[in-house]
Each structure stands twice: as structure tokens, then as C-alpha cells.
Amino acid sequence: MDFAQDILLENNCVRLRPLQTTDFEALRAVAAAPDLWAYTLTRADDPISLAAYLAEAVQGRQQQRRYPFLLIDKETGRPAGSTSYYNLDVADARLSIGYTWVGEEFQRSGLNRAAKHALLRHAFDVLGCERVELETDARNHKSQNAMRRMGATQEGTLRSHRLTQGGIRRDTIIFSILRPEWEQLRHTVFQQFDARG
Numbered sequence: 001m002d003f004a005q006d007i008l009l010e011n012n013c014v015r016l017r018p019l020q021t022t023d024f025e026a027l028r029a030v031a032a033a034p035d036l037w038a039y040t041l042t043r044a045d046d047p048i049s050l051a052a053y054l055a056e057a058v059q060g061r062q063q064q065r066r067y068p069f070l071l072i073d074k075e076t077g078r079p080a081g082s083t084s085y086y087n088l089d090v091a092d093a094r095l096s097i098g099y100t101w102v103g104e105e106f107q108r109s110g111l112n113r114a115a116k117h118a119l120l121r122h123a124f125d126v127l128g129c130e131r132v133e134l135e136t137d138a139r140n141h142k143s144q145n146a147m148r149r150m151g152a153t154q155e156g157t158l159r160s161h162r163l164t165q166g167g168i169r170r171d172t173i174i175f176s177i178l179r180p181e182w183e184q185l186r187h188t189v190f191q192q193f194d195a196r197g
Contacts, residue, residue, distance in 0.1 A: 003064045011193040013114035019068035021054045026079040030103035039140035041164050080106040094131040117193040124182045138171035147175045151185040
């Protein structure tokens with residue numbers, strides 16, 4: 001994957017483009033809900049933490065550790081949140097999708113699933129991945145349920161896996177989608193996006 005390339009992904013519901021520090025004002029209101037950040041590694045619900053979040057995401061791309069995207073709702077044309085590729089392993093043909101957050105106004109609208117469709121399609125069809133991983137805090141049942149609904153397989157729990165806000169070490173639940181599973185999911189779970197995307 002070329003981290004210097006500006007990757008643009010879209011389907012009929014969402015457009016993803018590289019996240020930039022200049023997205024601060026556009027994301028300020030969307031990120032301001034404290035509940036969005038209850039189970040994330042860091043917070044971005046105030047101006048200082050949002051600026052730090054954007055700077056860290058952009059730096060992650062420069063260091064080729066993370067490729068962050070801005071989510072844009074195509075119906076309204078408004079920024080709706082962010083997501084990223086990370087843990088890219090070319091030799092093993094795998095990567096992770098995460099650092100995902102979607103503003104409250106856009107939740108339960110199908111936008112998150114549309115974004116996952118665009119990311120999965122690119123990962124499997126363009127980047128040649130054999131495996132895509134997703135992870136979430138063991139306390140975040142909403143996120144776990146969303147991963148199950150989109151057809152990801154829960155693989156297990158990594159105990160005391162990551163340091164999160166407030167100095168808490170979280171347990172991480174790992175999910176995955178494999179290439180043969182993607183071929184089926186794109187025509188079932190993600191059909192509404194793949195047909196037009």
C-alpha cells in the first residue's frame with residue numbers, strides 16, 4: 001500500500017478521503033459528543049483533544065503505521081466521522097480496520113456499514129488482502145454487535161491488550177473477515193452498496 005497516495009473510496013452512501021489536520025472545523029461539532037469516545041483509546045470531544053487526534057492520525061500516515069480516512073455522508077455532503085487502515089502486513093496479506101467513530105446524527109443510518117464496505121472492497125479487491133481484522137474494547141457491546149451483523153467472525157479476546165484512556169488496560173475482542181467470506185458477504189450483507197458502488 002502506498003501511504004503517499006491519496007486513496008479515495010466510495011459507494012452509493014459514503015465517500016472516504018484521506019483525513020487531514022485541516023478537517024478540524026468540519027469535524028468539531030460531529031466529534032463533540034462525549035459518548036462517542038467512551039471506549040476509544042483516546043478522546044476527541046473537545047478542541048484540544050480533537051486537534052491532537054488529527055495530528056496523531058496524520059503523523060501515523062506519514063510514518064506508514066496508519067492510513068486515516070474522513071467519512072463523508074453522500075446524502076448530505078457533510079463529514080460524519082473517521083476510520084483507518086492500520087497494522088498493514090504485506091507479507092501476510094492482512095490489515096486491520098479501526099479507529100472508527102461516526103457522529104451520533106449518522107449512527108444507525110447504515111453509514112458505518114457503507115464505510116466498511118468501501119474499505120473491505122479496497123482491501124480485498126485492490127490491496128490483495130487475504131484477511132482483514134477488526135478489534136474493539138471488550139466493554140463495547142454495541143461495536144461487537146455491529147461487527148457480527150456485518151458478517152465478521154469473533155476469534156477471541158486479547159487480555160490486557162491495550163492501554164486506553166484513564167490509564168486503563170483494556171481487553172480487546174478480535175474479529176476477522178477472510179477473502180472467501182468477503183466474496184459471499186459482498187453479495188449478501190453488503191449487497192445494497194456493492195450493486196451500485
